[in-house]
Amino acid sequence: MNDDNTLNLTGWTCPAPLRNYPTVVLGHGSGGKMMADLIQHLFAPLLNNDLLAQFGDSTLFRLDAADGGPRLAISTDSFVIHPLFFPGGSIGELAVYGTVNDVAMSGATPLYLSAGFILEEGLPMDDLGRIVTDFAGAARAAQVQMIAADTKVVNRGHGDGLYINTTGIGIVPPGVHIAPDRARPGDRVLVSGTMGDHGIAIMSVREGLAFDAPIVSDTAPLHGLVQAMLKITPDIHCLRDATRGGLAAVLNELAAASHVGIAFDEAAVPVNLAVQSACEMLGLDPLHVANEGKLVAILPPEHADAVLEAMRAHPYGAQAAIIGTVTAEHPGTVLARTRIGARRVVDLPAGELLPRIC
Amino acid sequence: MNDDNTLNLTGWTCPAPLRNYPTVVLGHGSGGKMMADLIQHLFAPLLNNDLLAQFGDSTLFRLDAADGGPRLAISTDSFVIHPLFFPGGSIGELAVYGTVNDVAMSGATPLYLSAGFILEEGLPMDDLGRIVTDFAGAARAAQVQMIAADTKVVNRGHGDGLYINTTGIGIVPPGVHIAPDRARPGDRVLVSGTMGDHGIAIMSVREGLAFDAPIVSDTAPLHGLVQAMLKITPDIHCLRDATRGGLAAVLNELAAASHVGIAFDEAAVPVNLAVQSACEMLGLDPLHVANEGKLVAILPPEHADAVLEAMRAHPYGAQAAIIGTVTAEHPGTVLARTRIGARRVVDLPAGELLPRIC
Numbered sequence: 001m002n003d004d005n006t007l008n009l010t011g012w013t014c015p016a017p018l019r020n021y022p023t024v025v026l027g028h029g030s031g032g033k034m035m036a037d038l039i040q041h042l043f044a045p046l047l048n049n050d051l052l053a054q055f056g057d058s059t060l061f062r063l064d065a066a067d068g069g070p071r072l073a074i075s076t077d078s079f080v081i082h083p084l085f086f087p088g089g090s091i092g093e094l095a096v097y098g099t100v101n102d103v104a105m106s107g108a109t110p111l112y113l114s115a116g117f118i119l120e121e122g123l124p125m126d127d128l129g130r131i132v133t134d135f136a137g138a139a140r141a142a143q144v145q146m147i148a149a150d151t152k153v154v155n156r157g158h159g160d161g162l163y164i165n166t167t168g169i170g171i172v173p174p175g176v177h178i179a180p181d182r183a184r185p186g187d188r189v190l191v192s193g194t195m196g197d198h199g200i201a202i203m204s205v206r207e208g209l210a211f212d213a214p215i216v217s218d219t220a221p222l223h224g225l226v227q228a229m230l231k232i233t234p235d236i237h238c239l240r241d242a243t244r245g246g247l248a249a250v251l252n253e254l255a256a257a258s259h260v261g262i263a264f265d266e267a268a269v270p271v272n273l274a275v276q277s278a279c280e281m282l283g284l285d286p287l288h289v290a291n292e293g294k295l296v297a298i299l300p301p302e303h304a305d306a307v308l309e310a311m312r313a314h315p316y317g318a319q320a321a322i323i324g325t326v327t328a329e330h331p332g333t334v335l336a337r338t339r340i341g342a343r344r345v346v347d348l349p350a351g352e353l354l355p356r357i358c
Numbered sequence: 359m360n361d362d363n364t365l366n367l368t369g370w371t372c373p374a375p376l377r378n379y380p381t382v383v384l385g386h387g388s389g390g391k392m393m394a395d396l397i398q399h400l401f402a403p404l405l406n407n408d409l410l411a412q413f414g415d416s417t418l419f420r421l422d423a424a425d426g427g428p429r430l431a432i433s434t435d436s437f438v439i440h441p442l443f444f445p446g447g448s449i450g451e452l453a454v455y456g457t458v459n460d461v462a463m464s465g466a467t468p469l470y471l472s473a474g475f476i477l478e479e480g481l482p483m484d485d486l487g488r489i490v491t492d493f494a495g496a497a498r499a500a501q502v503q504m505i506a507a508d509t510k511v512v513n514r515g516h517g518d519g520l521y522i523n524t525t526g527i528g529i530v531p532p533g534v535h536i537a538p539d540r541a542r543p544g545d546r547v548l549v550s551g552t553m554g555d556h557g558i559a560i561m562s563v564r565e566g567l568a569f570d571a572p573i574v575s576d577t578a579p580l581h582g583l584v585q586a587m588l589k590i591t592p593d594i595h596c597l598r599d600a601t602r603g604g605l606a607a608v609l610n611e612l613a614a615a616s617h618v619g620i621a622f623d624e625a626a627v628p629v630n631l632a633v634q635s636a637c638e639m640l641g642l643d644p645l646h647v648a649n650e651g652k653l654v655a656i657l658p659p660e661h662a663d664a665v666l667e668a669m670r671a672h673p674y675g676a677q678a679a680i681i682g683t684v685t686a687e688h689p690g691t692v693l694a695r696t697r698i699g700a701r702r703v704v705d706l707p708a709g710e711l712l713p714r715i716c
Binding site: 012013018021022023024025027028029035036038039041042043046047049051052058059061063064069070072074075076077078079080111112114115116117118119120121123124125126128129132133135136139145146147148149151152153154157158159160163165166167169171271284321343355356 | 388417419432476484491505506507508509516518549670
C-alpha cells in the first residue's frame with residue numbers, strides 16, 4: 001500500500017499505545033480492548049468532535065441547533081460477516097437490523113437507511129439476489145425506507161463475496177434522554193433475552209459443528225421493543241445492543257462512561273441450554289459472545305418491574321430478565337456473582353474471540 | 359458462499375437481462391451499461407421506492423413531510439480505490455470529497471458525514487494513520503462534521519488494505535430544484551474544468567507509467583463552487599459530478615432522465631495536454647475517464663454566461679467551459695461534434711474501463 005509514488009507524507013506518528021502493532025490485526029475489530037485502543041489512540045485524536053464524543057450506539061444531532069428542530073439519531077455500521085448465509089438469516093437482514101438497532105438504542109424511531117454494497121468479482125448472482133431480497137424484506141419489517149445506495153465491485157481475492165455498509169437515521173421522541181453516561185447507583189440492569197445465540201450460530205456453521213438442537217441467530221429489529229419499554233416510562237437511562245464483545249463489553253462500556261460499578265448475577269443471565277453447552281465445549285464465555293437481537297437496559301429501580309413486564313409481553317423480549325444493579329462502588333468495574341457465590345471481575349474481551357461475527 | 363447450511367431459500371430468480379452473468383464481474387462496478395443493468399434489474403425491483411427513484415447523486419428527503427421542515431440531501435458511497443495513495447491525494451480525502459460532492463450536486467450545503475472503515479488485517483498502522491489524517495483534513499476543508507463511525511477488520515486476503523464508506527447529509531436552500539430530469543431543450547451544458555485527470559493519475563501509478571508532466575488527481579470539494587453558481591441564479595436544472603464513467607456517462611444519464619438529446623462540441627471540452635497524450639497512447643477516450651473534482655451543469659441559456667463567469671472566478675472552476683446544448687431531437691442520445699466536424703454518438707462505456715477508480 002505504501003509505495004514510492006506516495007506524494008502525501010502527512011507526517012502522522014504512531015502513538016505509543018499502538019506501537020506493539022505495526023499493522024492492523026484481527027483483534028482490532030473485536031469490540032474488545034484492542035479495538036478500544038485503536039479508536040482511542042488513532043481515530044479519536046484525529047476525528048473526534050462534540051457530537052461523536054457521545055460514544056453511543058448512535059449519535060444524536062440536530063440539523064439546525066438554533067431552530068429547535070427534532071433531535072435525530074444516526075448510526076453507521078459495516079457488515080463483513082462470514083459466511084453470508086447462516087442459520088436464522090443472512091448478511092442482508094443483519095445489515096438492516098444491525099443499524100436499525102443502533103438507532104433504536106437512543107430511543108429513536110428509525111426512518112431511513114442508506115446502503116453501500118461492496119461486491120467481490122465472482123459473487124454468484126443468485127447469492128446477491130437472495131441477499132438483496134433479504135435486505136428488502138428486513139427493511140419492510142423494520143419499516144425503514146432505503147434512501148441512498150451505492151454499489152462497488154472489487155477484484156476477486158480482495159473481498160469475501162459481499163460487504164454491506166448501512167447508515168440509519170431516526171427521530172428521538174421528546175422527553176427521552178438515553179446515553180451511555182446516564183447510569184446511576186441503584187439503577188437496575190436488564191437484558192432482553194438469551195445471550196450468545198448469534199455468535200454460536202455463526203461459529204457452528206463456520207466450524208462445521210453439529211449440535212442436538214440447532215442454534216440459530218437471534219437477528220431481529222429491536223425498535224418495537226424499545227418503544228414498548230418507553231411507553232412504560234421515558235426515564236430509561238442507558239440502552240445498548242449486545243453485539244461484538246457481547247454482554248461483557250456492553251456492561252464495561254456503560255460502567256466506564258457513567259463512572260459507576262455494575263454488579264450482576266451470572267445465574268440471572270438467560271442463556272439457551274444449547275448455547276451454554278457449546279460454550280463449555282469450545283471454552284467460551286457466553287458473556288463475551290455476540291448477539292444481534294438483544295439489548296441491555298439500565299433504568300431506575302422503581303420502573304424495573306413494569307418495564308420487565310412490558311418486555312416479556314413483546315415477542316423480542318419474552319425471556320427478558322433483571323440481572324443486576326448499578327453501584328457507586330468500584331466505578332468502571334463490572335463484577336459478576338458466579339453460580340457458586342464467588343465474585344469475579346468481568347473484563348472486556350482482550351483481543352479477537354470470533355472475527356467477522358457481524 | 360452458498361452452502362448446505364443455507365436456511366433462507368428466498369426463491370429469488372435471476373431476471374433474463376442478467377443471465378449472461380452467473381457471477382458478479384468487474385464491469386458491474388464500472389458506472390457504465392453493465393452497472394446500469396445490475397441496478398435496473400436486481401437492486402431496483404427489490405429496493406426501489408419514491409425517494410430512491412429520484413436517481414440523483416443524492417436523494418432529497420424531509421424528516422417529516424407534514425411539517426414543512428428543511429429539505430435534506432443524503433448520499434452514500436463506498437471507496438475501494440487502488441492504490442490507497444496516489445498523485446494528488448489518498449483514499450482519505452477521496453472518501454470525504456466524493457460524498458460531499460454528491461450531496462452538493464443537489465445544491466445542498468453538506469453538513470454531516472458518517473464513516474465506515476473496513477480494514478484488512480496487515481494494513482500498516484502508519485498507512486491507516488496517514489489516511490485518517492487525510493480524512494480529517496478533508497472534513498475540515500469541506501466544513502463537514504463526522505458524526506457516526508464504525509471500524510471492522512477482515513482477514514488478510516479479503517480486502518485491499520482499506521475500504522471506506524461515507525454517507526453525507528446536507529440542507530438544500532429554498533428555491534433550489536436540481537434534478538436529473540430537469541434538462542430542457544435550449545439549456546446549455548457546462549463543465550467545470552478539465553476531464554480525465556483523476557482516472558489517468560490512478561492509471562499512471564497502477565501501470566507504472568511516467569509522463570513528462572506529472573498527472574495528478576483533481577480530487578476536491580465542489581460545494582463552494584456550487585454555492586457560487588447558485589448565487590448567480592437558483593435556476594440550475596441539473597448538476598452531476600463526472601466520476602465513474604466520466605463525462606460520457608453523466609451526459610447519457612441526464613439525457614435519459616430528462617428525455618432530451620444532448621449535443622456538444624468535442625473541441626470545447628477542456629482536457630489537459632498530458633491527459634490527452636496519455637489517453638491517445640492508452641487508447642482511451644477522455645470522455646469516459648473518471649474525475650473527482652469536476653461537475654457538469656445544465657441550465658437555461660440566459661444564465662449560462664454569468665454562471666460561467668462565476669465558475670471561472672472560483673479556484674475549482676477556473677477552466678470551466680460551455681460545451682453544448684440540450685435538444686428536443688434524438689431524446690436519450692448524446693451526440694458529439696468531433697474535431698473534424700463529423701457527428702458521433704457518445705455512448706455509456708459498456709463494461710469496465712478502469713476498475714476501482716474511486
